[in-house]
Amino acid sequence: MDCRKALSPSKLPEMDYALNPYTGCEHGCIYCYGPGVVHADPSTWRVVRVKRNIPERLSRELPAVNGIIGIGTVTDPYQYAEGRFMLTRMCLEVIARNDREIHMHTKSDLIIRDAELLSTIKGVVGVTLTTMDDRISKMTEPGAPLPSRRLEAMTVLQDAGVKVYALVAPVMSTLEGHEAELMDAVKETGVEIVYYNPLHFRNVDPSRMMRMGISGSERAEDSLVREGRLRGLDVRHVFKP
Ligand code: SF4
Structure with a gap:
Protein backbone atom coordinates (compact mmCIF):
# COMPACT_ATOMS: atom_id res chain seq x y z
CA MET A 1 0.00 0.00 0.00
CA ASP A 2 1.04 3.62 -0.45
CA CYS A 3 1.00 6.13 2.40
CA ARG A 4 0.03 9.77 1.99
CA LYS A 5 2.42 10.96 4.72
CA ALA A 6 5.56 9.40 6.17
CA LEU A 7 5.64 11.46 9.37
CA SER A 8 2.91 12.28 11.84
CA PRO A 9 3.11 14.33 15.07
CA SER A 10 4.07 12.21 18.09
CA LYS A 11 2.72 12.54 21.62
CA LEU A 12 5.39 10.27 23.05
CA PRO A 13 8.10 11.76 25.26
CA GLU A 14 11.32 12.82 23.54
CA MET A 15 9.84 12.43 20.04
CA ASP A 16 8.41 15.13 17.79
CA TYR A 17 7.36 12.92 14.88
CA ALA A 18 6.35 9.31 14.41
CA LEU A 19 7.52 7.12 11.55
CA ASN A 20 6.11 3.60 11.14
CA PRO A 21 7.07 1.83 7.89
CA TYR A 22 4.60 -0.99 8.61
CA SER A 43 -7.90 -9.45 15.50
CA THR A 44 -6.07 -8.55 12.25
CA TRP A 45 -3.13 -6.66 13.81
CA ARG A 46 -0.68 -9.43 12.94
CA VAL A 47 -1.47 -8.98 9.25
CA VAL A 48 1.24 -6.57 8.16
CA ARG A 49 0.74 -3.87 5.57
CA VAL A 50 3.80 -2.45 3.91
CA LYS A 51 4.09 1.27 3.16
CA ARG A 52 6.15 0.80 0.01
CA ASN A 53 6.50 4.49 -0.85
CA ILE A 54 7.49 5.64 2.65
CA PRO A 55 11.19 6.32 1.85
CA GLU A 56 10.22 8.59 -1.07
CA ARG A 57 7.57 10.38 1.03
CA LEU A 58 10.10 10.85 3.81
CA SER A 59 12.66 12.39 1.43
CA ARG A 60 10.07 14.95 0.38
CA GLU A 61 8.92 15.76 3.94
CA LEU A 62 12.25 15.90 5.75
CA PRO A 63 13.54 19.25 4.46
CA ALA A 64 10.59 20.97 6.18
CA TYR A 80 10.21 -9.97 10.04
CA ALA A 81 8.75 -8.06 7.08
CA GLU A 82 11.71 -5.69 7.33
CA GLY A 83 14.06 -8.54 6.41
CA ARG A 84 12.34 -8.66 3.03
CA PHE A 85 11.19 -5.09 2.34
CA MET A 86 13.97 -3.08 4.05
CA LEU A 87 11.79 0.02 4.42
CA THR A 88 13.22 0.90 7.82
CA ARG A 89 16.71 0.74 6.40
CA MET A 90 15.77 2.88 3.41
CA CYS A 91 14.17 5.45 5.74
CA LEU A 117 24.30 2.80 9.51
CA LEU A 118 22.77 3.63 12.88
CA SER A 119 26.18 4.57 14.23
CA THR A 120 26.25 7.44 11.68
CA ILE A 121 22.88 8.85 12.79
CA LYS A 122 22.25 11.10 15.80
CA GLY A 123 19.88 9.60 18.33
CA VAL A 124 19.14 6.66 20.53
CA VAL A 125 17.73 3.13 20.29
CA GLY A 126 15.66 1.40 22.95
CA VAL A 127 15.62 -2.41 22.89
CA THR A 128 12.66 -3.90 24.72
CA LEU A 129 13.26 -6.67 27.21
CA THR A 130 10.45 -7.76 29.52
CA THR A 131 11.69 -11.13 30.76
CA MET A 132 14.70 -13.45 30.70
CA ASP A 133 12.49 -16.52 30.55
CA ASP A 134 11.99 -17.89 27.02
CA LEU A 151 20.61 -8.84 24.49
CA GLU A 152 22.95 -9.65 21.63
CA ALA A 153 21.47 -6.74 19.67
CA MET A 154 22.18 -4.42 22.62
CA THR A 155 25.79 -5.60 22.75
CA VAL A 156 26.38 -5.23 19.01
CA LEU A 157 24.79 -1.78 18.82
CA GLN A 158 26.69 -0.62 21.87
CA ASP A 159 29.97 -1.90 20.40
CA ALA A 160 29.20 -0.13 17.11
CA GLY A 161 28.92 3.17 18.97
CA VAL A 162 25.11 3.48 18.90
CA LYS A 163 23.48 4.98 22.00
CA VAL A 164 21.32 2.20 23.41
CA TYR A 165 19.05 1.73 26.39
CA ALA A 166 17.11 -1.27 27.63
CA LEU A 167 13.35 -0.74 27.74
CA VAL A 168 11.56 -2.89 30.29
CA ALA A 169 8.04 -2.21 29.14
CA PRO A 170 5.64 -3.20 30.35
CA VAL A 171 6.69 -4.44 33.78
CA MET A 172 4.49 -7.50 34.33
CA SER A 173 3.93 -9.70 37.33
CA THR A 174 5.85 -12.43 35.47
CA LEU A 175 9.03 -10.50 36.25
CA GLU A 176 8.61 -10.83 40.02
CA GLY A 177 11.62 -12.60 41.54
CA HIS A 178 13.67 -12.29 38.34
CA GLU A 179 14.54 -8.58 38.39
CA ALA A 180 18.17 -9.15 39.47
CA GLU A 181 18.72 -11.69 36.69
CA LEU A 182 17.40 -9.25 34.11
CA MET A 183 19.55 -6.39 35.41
CA ASP A 184 22.63 -8.66 35.41
CA ALA A 185 22.00 -9.50 31.76
CA VAL A 186 21.59 -5.85 30.78
CA LYS A 187 24.73 -4.89 32.68
CA GLU A 188 26.70 -7.54 30.79
CA THR A 189 25.81 -5.93 27.42
CA GLY A 190 27.52 -2.69 28.42
CA VAL A 191 24.25 -0.74 28.26
CA GLU A 192 24.02 1.72 31.16
CA ILE A 193 20.50 3.15 30.94
CA VAL A 194 17.28 1.28 31.63
CA TYR A 195 13.83 2.74 31.13
CA TYR A 196 10.80 0.96 32.52
CA ASN A 197 7.09 1.45 32.16
CA PRO A 198 4.27 -0.06 34.23
CA LEU A 199 1.66 -2.25 32.58
CA HIS A 200 -1.48 -0.27 31.85
CA PHE A 201 -4.63 -1.26 30.04
CA ARG A 202 -5.19 1.98 28.13
CA ASN A 203 -5.83 0.99 24.50
CA VAL A 204 -5.31 -2.70 25.41
CA ASP A 205 -7.73 -5.61 25.67
CA PRO A 206 -6.79 -7.10 29.08
CA SER A 207 -8.74 -10.35 28.68
CA ARG A 208 -5.83 -12.51 27.43
CA MET A 209 -3.56 -11.30 30.20
CA MET A 210 -6.24 -11.85 32.80
CA ARG A 211 -6.77 -15.40 31.57
CA MET A 212 -3.02 -16.00 31.95
CA GLY A 213 -3.02 -14.46 35.42
CA ILE A 214 -0.71 -11.64 34.33
CA SER A 215 -1.03 -8.19 35.85
CA GLY A 216 1.13 -5.14 36.46
CA SER A 217 3.45 -5.27 39.44
CA GLU A 218 4.63 -2.33 41.53
CA ARG A 219 6.73 -4.81 43.46
CA ALA A 220 8.63 -5.77 40.30
CA GLU A 221 9.02 -2.10 39.36
CA ASP A 222 10.50 -1.24 42.77
CA SER A 223 12.77 -4.25 42.69
CA LEU A 224 13.91 -3.49 39.14
CA VAL A 225 14.93 0.02 40.18
CA ARG A 226 16.71 -1.27 43.28
CA GLU A 227 18.56 -4.09 41.50
CA GLY A 228 19.53 -1.87 38.58
CA ARG A 229 20.92 0.86 40.80
CA LEU A 230 22.83 -1.71 42.87
CA ARG A 231 24.64 -2.58 39.64
CA GLY A 232 25.37 1.06 38.79
CA LEU A 233 22.69 1.26 36.07
CA ASP A 234 20.72 4.44 35.50
CA VAL A 235 17.11 3.24 35.87
CA ARG A 236 14.35 5.67 34.90
CA HIS A 237 10.59 5.63 34.59
CA VAL A 238 9.62 6.31 30.96
CA PHE A 239 7.27 9.19 31.71
CA LYS A 240 9.08 10.78 34.65
CA PRO A 241 12.26 12.91 34.50
S1 SF4 B 1 3.86 -4.30 21.39
FE1 SF4 B 1 5.19 -3.55 19.74
S2 SF4 B 1 6.35 -5.35 19.09
FE2 SF4 B 1 4.59 -6.10 20.27
S3 SF4 B 1 2.99 -6.53 18.75
FE3 SF4 B 1 2.67 -4.45 19.48
S4 SF4 B 1 3.79 -3.19 18.03
FE4 SF4 B 1 4.55 -5.25 17.79
Whole structure:
Protein backbone atom coordinates (compact mmCIF):
# COMPACT_ATOMS: atom_id res chain seq x y z
CA MET A 1 0.00 0.00 0.00
CA ASP A 2 1.04 3.62 -0.45
CA CYS A 3 1.00 6.13 2.40
CA ARG A 4 0.03 9.77 1.99
CA LYS A 5 2.42 10.96 4.72
CA ALA A 6 5.56 9.40 6.17
CA LEU A 7 5.64 11.46 9.37
CA SER A 8 2.91 12.28 11.84
CA PRO A 9 3.11 14.33 15.07
CA SER A 10 4.07 12.21 18.09
CA LYS A 11 2.72 12.54 21.62
CA LEU A 12 5.39 10.27 23.05
CA PRO A 13 8.10 11.76 25.26
CA GLU A 14 11.32 12.82 23.54
CA MET A 15 9.84 12.43 20.04
CA ASP A 16 8.41 15.13 17.79
CA TYR A 17 7.36 12.92 14.88
CA ALA A 18 6.35 9.31 14.41
CA LEU A 19 7.52 7.12 11.55
CA ASN A 20 6.11 3.60 11.14
CA PRO A 21 7.07 1.83 7.89
CA TYR A 22 4.60 -0.99 8.61
CA THR A 23 0.99 -1.12 9.76
CA GLY A 24 0.34 -4.14 11.94
CA CYS A 25 2.97 -6.20 13.73
CA GLU A 26 3.93 -9.85 13.57
CA HIS A 27 5.20 -10.02 17.13
CA GLY A 28 1.71 -10.46 18.56
CA CYS A 29 2.42 -9.17 22.08
CA ILE A 30 -0.47 -9.69 24.46
CA TYR A 31 -0.03 -6.18 25.87
CA CYS A 32 0.09 -4.42 22.47
CA TYR A 33 -1.51 -0.99 22.46
CA GLY A 34 -0.93 -0.45 18.71
CA PRO A 35 -4.42 -1.27 17.42
CA GLY A 36 -5.98 0.95 20.10
CA VAL A 37 -3.77 3.88 19.13
CA VAL A 38 -4.49 3.72 15.41
CA HIS A 39 -8.09 2.43 15.79
CA ALA A 40 -7.35 -0.84 14.01
CA ASP A 41 -9.03 -4.21 14.49
CA PRO A 42 -6.91 -6.11 17.08
CA SER A 43 -7.90 -9.45 15.50
CA THR A 44 -6.07 -8.55 12.25
CA TRP A 45 -3.13 -6.66 13.81
CA ARG A 46 -0.68 -9.43 12.94
CA VAL A 47 -1.47 -8.98 9.25
CA VAL A 48 1.24 -6.57 8.16
CA ARG A 49 0.74 -3.87 5.57
CA VAL A 50 3.80 -2.45 3.91
CA LYS A 51 4.09 1.27 3.16
CA ARG A 52 6.15 0.80 0.01
CA ASN A 53 6.50 4.49 -0.85
CA ILE A 54 7.49 5.64 2.65
CA PRO A 55 11.19 6.32 1.85
CA GLU A 56 10.22 8.59 -1.07
CA ARG A 57 7.57 10.38 1.03
CA LEU A 58 10.10 10.85 3.81
CA SER A 59 12.66 12.39 1.43
CA ARG A 60 10.07 14.95 0.38
CA GLU A 61 8.92 15.76 3.94
CA LEU A 62 12.25 15.90 5.75
CA PRO A 63 13.54 19.25 4.46
CA ALA A 64 10.59 20.97 6.18
CA VAL A 65 10.97 19.05 9.44
CA ASN A 66 13.07 19.75 12.49
CA GLY A 67 12.87 17.59 15.56
CA ILE A 68 13.32 14.06 16.80
CA ILE A 69 11.82 11.31 14.65
CA GLY A 70 10.40 8.42 16.64
CA ILE A 71 10.70 5.19 14.66
CA GLY A 72 8.54 2.25 15.69
CA THR A 73 6.11 4.20 17.85
CA VAL A 74 3.19 1.91 16.96
CA THR A 75 4.72 -1.14 15.25
CA ASP A 76 8.14 -2.74 15.41
CA PRO A 77 10.34 -1.35 12.60
CA TYR A 78 12.45 -4.55 12.63
CA GLN A 79 9.68 -7.14 12.54
CA TYR A 80 10.21 -9.97 10.04
CA ALA A 81 8.75 -8.06 7.08
CA GLU A 82 11.71 -5.69 7.33
CA GLY A 83 14.06 -8.54 6.41
CA ARG A 84 12.34 -8.66 3.03
CA PHE A 85 11.19 -5.09 2.34
CA MET A 86 13.97 -3.08 4.05
CA LEU A 87 11.79 0.02 4.42
CA THR A 88 13.22 0.90 7.82
CA ARG A 89 16.71 0.74 6.40
CA MET A 90 15.77 2.88 3.41
CA CYS A 91 14.17 5.45 5.74
CA LEU A 92 17.32 5.48 7.88
CA GLU A 93 19.39 6.16 4.77
CA VAL A 94 17.17 9.15 4.00
CA ILE A 95 17.48 10.36 7.61
CA ALA A 96 21.28 9.97 7.52
CA ARG A 97 21.50 11.99 4.29
CA ASN A 98 19.42 14.76 5.88
CA ASP A 99 21.28 14.65 9.19
CA ARG A 100 18.17 14.30 11.38
CA GLU A 101 17.86 12.80 14.87
CA ILE A 102 15.99 9.60 15.72
CA HIS A 103 14.56 7.76 18.72
CA MET A 104 13.86 4.15 17.83
CA HIS A 105 12.22 1.22 19.62
CA THR A 106 12.50 -2.45 18.71
CA LYS A 107 12.49 -5.90 20.19
CA SER A 108 14.18 -7.53 17.21
CA ASP A 109 17.80 -8.44 16.64
CA LEU A 110 17.32 -7.77 12.93
CA ILE A 111 18.48 -4.28 13.92
CA ILE A 112 22.03 -5.72 14.03
CA ARG A 113 21.99 -5.61 10.22
CA ASP A 114 21.85 -1.78 10.41
CA ALA A 115 24.26 -1.21 13.31
CA GLU A 116 26.86 0.49 11.12
CA LEU A 117 24.30 2.80 9.51
CA LEU A 118 22.77 3.63 12.88
CA SER A 119 26.18 4.57 14.23
CA THR A 120 26.25 7.44 11.68
CA ILE A 121 22.88 8.85 12.79
CA LYS A 122 22.25 11.10 15.80
CA GLY A 123 19.88 9.60 18.33
CA VAL A 124 19.14 6.66 20.53
CA VAL A 125 17.73 3.13 20.29
CA GLY A 126 15.66 1.40 22.95
CA VAL A 127 15.62 -2.41 22.89
CA THR A 128 12.66 -3.90 24.72
CA LEU A 129 13.26 -6.67 27.21
CA THR A 130 10.45 -7.76 29.52
CA THR A 131 11.69 -11.13 30.76
CA MET A 132 14.70 -13.45 30.70
CA ASP A 133 12.49 -16.52 30.55
CA ASP A 134 11.99 -17.89 27.02
CA ARG A 135 8.75 -19.57 28.05
CA ILE A 136 7.27 -16.29 29.32
CA SER A 137 8.56 -14.49 26.23
CA LYS A 138 6.86 -17.03 23.95
CA MET A 139 3.67 -16.66 25.96
CA THR A 140 3.55 -12.87 26.03
CA GLU A 141 5.41 -11.86 22.84
CA PRO A 142 4.96 -14.98 20.71
CA GLY A 143 6.32 -13.68 17.40
CA ALA A 144 9.24 -11.69 18.76
CA PRO A 145 12.89 -12.79 19.01
CA LEU A 146 13.84 -14.38 22.31
CA PRO A 147 15.48 -12.34 25.09
CA SER A 148 18.98 -13.68 24.35
CA ARG A 149 18.83 -12.30 20.80
CA ARG A 150 17.72 -8.89 22.04
CA LEU A 151 20.61 -8.84 24.49
CA GLU A 152 22.95 -9.65 21.63
CA ALA A 153 21.47 -6.74 19.67
CA MET A 154 22.18 -4.42 22.62
CA THR A 155 25.79 -5.60 22.75
CA VAL A 156 26.38 -5.23 19.01
CA LEU A 157 24.79 -1.78 18.82
CA GLN A 158 26.69 -0.62 21.87
CA ASP A 159 29.97 -1.90 20.40
CA ALA A 160 29.20 -0.13 17.11
CA GLY A 161 28.92 3.17 18.97
CA VAL A 162 25.11 3.48 18.90
CA LYS A 163 23.48 4.98 22.00
CA VAL A 164 21.32 2.20 23.41
CA TYR A 165 19.05 1.73 26.39
CA ALA A 166 17.11 -1.27 27.63
CA LEU A 167 13.35 -0.74 27.74
CA VAL A 168 11.56 -2.89 30.29
CA ALA A 169 8.04 -2.21 29.14
CA PRO A 170 5.64 -3.20 30.35
CA VAL A 171 6.69 -4.44 33.78
CA MET A 172 4.49 -7.50 34.33
CA SER A 173 3.93 -9.70 37.33
CA THR A 174 5.85 -12.43 35.47
CA LEU A 175 9.03 -10.50 36.25
CA GLU A 176 8.61 -10.83 40.02
CA GLY A 177 11.62 -12.60 41.54
CA HIS A 178 13.67 -12.29 38.34
CA GLU A 179 14.54 -8.58 38.39
CA ALA A 180 18.17 -9.15 39.47
CA GLU A 181 18.72 -11.69 36.69
CA LEU A 182 17.40 -9.25 34.11
CA MET A 183 19.55 -6.39 35.41
CA ASP A 184 22.63 -8.66 35.41
CA ALA A 185 22.00 -9.50 31.76
CA VAL A 186 21.59 -5.85 30.78
CA LYS A 187 24.73 -4.89 32.68
CA GLU A 188 26.70 -7.54 30.79
CA THR A 189 25.81 -5.93 27.42
CA GLY A 190 27.52 -2.69 28.42
CA VAL A 191 24.25 -0.74 28.26
CA GLU A 192 24.02 1.72 31.16
CA ILE A 193 20.50 3.15 30.94
CA VAL A 194 17.28 1.28 31.63
CA TYR A 195 13.83 2.74 31.13
CA TYR A 196 10.80 0.96 32.52
CA ASN A 197 7.09 1.45 32.16
CA PRO A 198 4.27 -0.06 34.23
CA LEU A 199 1.66 -2.25 32.58
CA HIS A 200 -1.48 -0.27 31.85
CA PHE A 201 -4.63 -1.26 30.04
CA ARG A 202 -5.19 1.98 28.13
CA ASN A 203 -5.83 0.99 24.50
CA VAL A 204 -5.31 -2.70 25.41
CA ASP A 205 -7.73 -5.61 25.67
CA PRO A 206 -6.79 -7.10 29.08
CA SER A 207 -8.74 -10.35 28.68
CA ARG A 208 -5.83 -12.51 27.43
CA MET A 209 -3.56 -11.30 30.20
CA MET A 210 -6.24 -11.85 32.80
CA ARG A 211 -6.77 -15.40 31.57
CA MET A 212 -3.02 -16.00 31.95
CA GLY A 213 -3.02 -14.46 35.42
CA ILE A 214 -0.71 -11.64 34.33
CA SER A 215 -1.03 -8.19 35.85
CA GLY A 216 1.13 -5.14 36.46
CA SER A 217 3.45 -5.27 39.44
CA GLU A 218 4.63 -2.33 41.53
CA ARG A 219 6.73 -4.81 43.46
CA ALA A 220 8.63 -5.77 40.30
CA GLU A 221 9.02 -2.10 39.36
CA ASP A 222 10.50 -1.24 42.77
CA SER A 223 12.77 -4.25 42.69
CA LEU A 224 13.91 -3.49 39.14
CA VAL A 225 14.93 0.02 40.18
CA ARG A 226 16.71 -1.27 43.28
CA GLU A 227 18.56 -4.09 41.50
CA GLY A 228 19.53 -1.87 38.58
CA ARG A 229 20.92 0.86 40.80
CA LEU A 230 22.83 -1.71 42.87
CA ARG A 231 24.64 -2.58 39.64
CA GLY A 232 25.37 1.06 38.79
CA LEU A 233 22.69 1.26 36.07
CA ASP A 234 20.72 4.44 35.50
CA VAL A 235 17.11 3.24 35.87
CA ARG A 236 14.35 5.67 34.90
CA HIS A 237 10.59 5.63 34.59
CA VAL A 238 9.62 6.31 30.96
CA PHE A 239 7.27 9.19 31.71
CA LYS A 240 9.08 10.78 34.65
CA PRO A 241 12.26 12.91 34.50
S1 SF4 B 1 6.35 -5.35 19.09
FE1 SF4 B 1 5.19 -3.55 19.74
S2 SF4 B 1 3.79 -3.19 18.03
FE2 SF4 B 1 4.55 -5.25 17.79
S3 SF4 B 1 2.99 -6.53 18.75
FE3 SF4 B 1 4.59 -6.10 20.27
S4 SF4 B 1 3.86 -4.30 21.39
FE4 SF4 B 1 2.67 -4.45 19.48
